[in-house]
Amino acid sequence: MGENHTLYPSDKIEVNDRKVYLFLKRLVDVLGAASGILLLAPIYIFVAILIKVEDSQGPVFFKQKRIGKNGSEFNMYKFRSMVSNAEELLNDLLEQNEATGAMFKMKNDPRITKVGRFIRKTSIDELPQLWNVLKGEMSLVGPRPPLPREVAEYTEYDRNRLLVVPGCTGLWQVSGRSDIGFKEMVELDLLYIKNRSLFFDMKIMFKTLYVLAGSKGAF
Structure with a gap:
């Protein structure tokens, strides 16, 4: 899908795009x-070694098309956590989707490897x-x-997520995370987009470390 999703003024929400904030945010991102x-x-x-030992046929990294700011496409990278033909097997699993709305989540997804x-x-x-x-993507x-x-x-309302x-x-x-539905x-x-600030960003990052320490809400 190469087209951008146009957001009309009447559908847009207020976004904090102050230059000082954006400069500091980018500086924190790079550092x-x-x-x-x-x-x-x-x-x-x-x-990388563990992934190759378990499944030597597939790549270490998984590259997937994602939608970024204003509908632009980019390749997002992850360590591969599924079998090599995971995308081909997805259609057979869509009926077992455990998430609501425009998301796919499956707690015991058979495509996921041990690693x-x-x-x-x-x-x-x-x-x-x-x-x-x-x-910068x-x-x-x-x-x-x-x-x-x-x-x-x-x-159009959902597409406000793509404003930043x-x-x-x-x-x-x-x-x-996984306990929250699509609408929520x-x-x-x-809520984040309308109220984002350097302090809010830092608060979320520190809370992320706390969540990861307990490995909560992930599948």
């Missing part, structure tokens, strides 16, 4: 992502997205970037 990549390099190598279950539970599979942050904090097929089901750069973590992730996720994302 945070660069530091994270350097400090976590040993984990990158260790996880994949561990890196998902600890959110280690998300670490390669630090490269997306460095490239994502931010450390913001709404999660949706899949094209999910955006195809969005209402998507993030690695956000208000939704620290508020329940949209409302949390829009």
Whole structure:
């Protein structure tokens, strides 16, 4: 899906796009992502070895088309946590979707590998997205970037999620994640977009560390 989703003025919500905030947010993103990549390099190598040992046929990294700010497409990176032909098997599992609205979630997804279950539970599979942050396609904090097929089901109101750069973590992730339905996720994302600030971003990042320490709400 290469088309942008146009947001008309009457559908838009108020967004904090002050230049000082955007400059500081980008500065924090670059410094945070660069530091994270350097400090976590040993984990990158260790996880890559585990993935290859369990399934030598597939790649270490999983690249997937996602929708970013204003409907632009980009490739989001993750450590591969599923079998090599996961996308081909998805259609047979759609009827078992445990999420509401334009999302697919399945707690006992048979496509997930043993290593994949561990890196998902600890959110280690998300670490390669630090490269997306460095490239400016994502931010450390913001709404999660949706899949094209999910955006195809969005209402104009839902598309307000696309008014800002998507993030690695956000208000939704620290508020329940898998226990929250699609409509609630949209409302949390829009609440963040309307009230985002450097302090709010920092608060979400620290709360993310707390959530990860307990490995809560992930599947």
